[in-house]
Amino acid sequence: MRIGFLMDPLERVRVEHDSTFALMLECQRRGLEIRELRQDWLYFADGQTCAHMRTVEVQRKPGAHFRVVGEFDAPLSELDILLLRKDPPVDVEFVRATQLVELGPGPLLINHPGGLRAANEKLFALRFPDLVPPSLVSASITQLRAFIDAQGGDGVVKPLDGCGGQGVLRVRRGDPNLPALLEIATDSGRVPVMAQAYLPAVREGDKRIILLGGEPIGAVLRVPREGELRANFASGGIAAPTSLTARDREICRRLAPALNDLGLWFAGIDVIGGKLTEVNVTSPTCFREIQDQSGFDVAGTFVAALEARIA
Incomplete structure (x- = not known):
């Protein structure tokens, strides 16, 4: 099975924290071929969407975390699955990339390009006014x-x-x-x-909940450092264990139909004090931190579900 990752440059990956890299490691562990793609490597020719691609081998070793074993141009139809994992901003280049990969013929696309265009990560939560601050x-x-x-x-x-x-x-x-x-x-x-x-409850933590097919599969609490508003790990937030409350599950239940209708099979939502603040669908993160705090293997669960989808 060939899995493509449309992502930011592999050279810039933070090996110990990056969730896309965790997925690549898991795919490799299962014997799957992994290929890196970038937005500016996409093109359409001879009736099909193609891309420059790099077949890579990866290892959890900062500074020497990947090796290119093949580099070539190929149609997207050579892939079985293409994971759209490019970080925001959702700008003109991002939108064009989603349009190109959707032209086909091609692989299973996760998340669906149309859903990525429709679901701004800040605005999507406003579809549920009783859930947000x-x-x-x-x-x-x-x-x-x-x-x-x-x-x-x-x-x-x-x-x-x-x-x-x-x-x-x-x-x-x-x-x-x-x-x-x-x-x-x-x-x-x-x-x-x-x-x-x-929301003063942010001092206690901003809860990231990972949803797969609309179902919550893991969570971690992101606690801001002293003197810092933001709890994001990219801004220095500290990971802490957590569990799902009845309110968390109700939020997930309410979101699931809308996410699934848009083909947003994989999402990460942020909840502070029982209030939904964001719905992350471009490249949901925190796999490593969830596993470190709870022992739950998000990457393994995700890739197993991928294999089941195309079995």
Whole structure:
């Protein structure tokens, strides 16, 4: 079986933390052929979508974590499965890549390109207004300031296409920097951002829950470091064990039909104090941290499910 990974450059992978790399290791362990692809390596010719590809061998050894054993151009139809694991931003290049791989003929695509285009990771959660904290999406600095006031003068502002906690700001009434922060976040009122009520429960942790086919299979708590708002591991968050509450399971149950309808078979949701804050579908992470904290092998479970899907 040949598994393709449409991803960021393998040279930049953080071996001890990267979930895509964990999947590559698991595929290799099972004897599957793994190929690396990149967005700018895709093209359409002679009636089919093709790509430059690298067949690689991987090992959990930082600085020497992969070896190229083959490099060539080939149609996507040579693959059995293509995992779309490119990190945000979901920009023009990202969208074009999803359109190219969808032209076919080709392999099983996970997650589905149409679903990736439809489900912005910040906005998708707003389809469930009773599950999320009070929220506003706007480029208007006047509206954003009024919203922050309505939340007791304490809120969080984040870009709609970021990842890893990049650009997330805590904004408070009375802060002399507030006008400047909102100008920076919105590019002086030209770019919409998401504003949400600040959730004090984030100090206890931001729970990442991994869903496979709409079912929760693992979770980890990401706790922000002292003096830091963000709990993302990319921003220095600390992993802690956790379990699923009845509220967590209810959130997963509510999301499952919408995710499955869009072909978003694999997702990672973020829950703070029982409130859904994000739905991650481009390249859900935290496999390693879940396994370290609970012993549950997310990568092994995922690849086993892949094999079952095309058996």
